[in-house]
Amino acid sequence: MTAPRSGLQRQVLSLYRRALRIPRSKPETTRAKWDLMLRYTFRKQAGSVPPRSLSAIEHLLRAGERQVSMFEDKSVKDCWLSAEMREWEEAQKQRRN
Numbered sequence: 721m722t723a724p725r726s727g728l729q730r731q732v733l734s735l736y737r738r739a740l741r742i743p744r745s746k747p748e749t750t751r752a753k754w755d756l757m758l759r760y761t762f763r764k765q766a767g768s769v770p771p772r773s774l775s776a777i778e779h780l781l782r783a784g785e786r787q788v789s790m791f792e793d794k795s796v797k798d799c800w801l802s803a804e805m806r807e808w809e810e811a812q813k814q815r816r817n
Contacts, residue, residue, distance in 0.1 A: 728774065731781055736762055739788050750798045754791075760805045 725733070739762065743754035765784070769776045790796065 728777060728781070732777070735781060735784050735788060739784075739791070742788070742791050745792070745794070747797055753799055753801055756805055756809050757799045757801055758791075760808050763808075 739758045740755075742758065743751040746754050762784075765780050769780060771777075791799075
């Protein structure tokens with residue numbers, strides 16, 4: 721049996737689920753880019769903060785909520801991917817194989 725999640729953990733997971741729904745509202749041609757950008761951002765941010773650093777997590781949560789709200793806007797159609805994001809995606813694909 722798994723331990724119950726804290727309120728902060730539930731907030732982070734809720735934001736992540738909300739972010740993963742964003743590509744559904746974007747043009748078909750840009751959905752893969754949105755998916756990669758969102759997954760990369762969450763993974764990198766999660767790895768950059770110690771689990772016990774509540775103030776840092778709360779800060780990232782607030783910043784993430786603002787960013788997700790901006791991305792959910794219907795006028796935002798596309799996103800930019802860095803070379804680092806693309807390299808990260810390739811590394812993820814190689815790990816799966």
